[in-house]
Amino acid sequence: MNVLLDFLDMRHVVMELLLAFTPLVGFFAWMQYKSLRLPRSYVLKLLKGVLLSFLGLVLFLQGVTKGFLPAGTEIGRIIGEAPWRMALVPLGFLFGFAATAAEPAVRVLAIEMEKASGGSVGQRPVLVTLSVGVGLFVALGMVKLLLGLSILYFVVPGYALALLMTRFSTPEFIAAAFDAGGVATGPMTVTFVMAVVLGAAGALEGRNPVLDGFGLIALVALAPILSIMILGMFLSRKRSTTP
Template identity: 80%
Template structure:
């Protein structure tokens, strides 16, 4: 019963999202009155979409806060204190893969890339590439945490490689790649995967939850950049071949 009451107490999340939604709705209403003059049926459909998005986001973020954060922290703490703590590496790959595949913003990016490319770049290759890339880098982040390696050994070479890859990828894929870096770091990844890393860092001897637990999101943001540009290089070679 307490769990149900905690979940239903979402006034704080609802107010935060209302503050975020209100300026967008007011700006649209102003532009509709001033110049857009869109048909009434279109405006009604848009308002329905806004209401559904608002309700869905409130429920989603409340569920993430009440469920994923505590669960992720507890999972990380248990595994980090166990003799088989190295299981965090394959589990990190699985969690990163699953969280990215479930990320709504990633699916929107895949849909928009397919539309912008006229169907030449399908949703499925983009989604699979992003999910695999994030999974690999989450596994690297868990390895970094267990081995006590500085994040600089991963971030600096990673961004150098990203800059080198811009020489071989197409401009459209380069732009999409850097957008994908922000898209993949959504609520699913931040609340669950990062919570696992922080829980594990707190349980491991000689590790600091702040210095060693954080930094995972930087690697997650790097993964889609490299993944999408690698996909762009493959597509460009396929066309030239």
């Protein structure tokens, strides 16, 4: 019975992804027929990549539904009920760091930044900077949850600081920083870290999962903006002092 239910759930995921993939593949096919005229070998490789992406997303989303979300919620609930609930802060850093380092979109961003900069901005510094930044802000989100503070105390000053830092950062890093804010809030962070926070918020006395559990992703989106601009200012200063 459980196997049948899992299959039906997966069928639902497959149909949703087909609705998402079909317009993209259809648009490429139309452009290929009209003007692109790419070699057949390239088209076959592209279709192979689309198929692998489709299958990977089906398995990933099914795993999220059956594994990540329940596990994250249960971990948050157990820690929230424990007397050592302050462990949520260092664990928040660990979860945020690990989720960002494992996020495929973050790695793509790091690769593209290295290519666009001609190798002057390496993948590793970008990846480490983003992972540490998100880890710190997830830990900050755990502090917000434990103390019952409003999200406005963090988001408003944070984005004001981000806008202020644009005056001291280079245009290239400003653009990359704001893109990184969207890239870091990917499926790894949303599905696991947010589930932990919601589970903890439901277990902590006097906390509301809706009021106190949500808002973490806003902090996660802010972290890469500040982190990448700080990295840009550091690299610019390093280049200016290098003889």
